[in-house]
Amino acid sequence: DTGVSQNPRHKITKRGQNVTFRCDPISEHNRLYWYRQTLGQGPEFLTYFQNEAQLEKSRLLSDRFSAERPKGSFSTLEIQRTEQGDSAMYLCASSLVQGSRHEQYFGPGTRLTVT
């Protein structure tokens, strides 16, 4: 399977703990995106990388959130001092910048529950 993969698929943590999620994009894709989805809503953009450079961050991404994409391959999203409001599905997507096509391909997501 050569799609986007995310680990772990589920994470339960206590408030105040740190968590880290990993995303492995489709191998030839140069852009990687992170989104967050809560119940009844569509995915909301958090940040994206082109190769290893983080090009844009949403205002949703508070100081407790940090994302990295070392060497332009996989990416990690870390949440420090988790809060109950961080409970959501965290989705990763990747794309190949090619002309004007904007299709992004999503992974299965990591569901975070903060108790």
Add this chain to the structure above:
Amino acid sequence: DQQVKQNSPSLSVQEGRISILNCDYTNSMFDYFLWYKKYPAEGPTFLISISSIKDKNEDGRFTVFLNKSAKHLSLHIVPSQPGDSAVYFCAASGNTGTASKLTFGTGTRLQVTL
């Protein structure tokens, strides 16, 4: 503010009939539109897209129509099949050529009945 709106939270259609899902947007800078399908516990799956220079794009049973003056797009599924039952998200992107972030609607749950 919700820049991409899907005003119908749910839709029920009989198998074999046409399903029409609607989406409105407010940001005139959007110039590329996409539809995604999502099953429970899975990530969104890309279905079909359309650039603002076109008004129609077709791929098998799926056709997307874009009315720029009305800032409205729709997804037609013909004929509808039970496997099409899922949540459908409309998404939009701006800045042609830079492949930037997607802005999603809240989704429409489609149920195709036998």
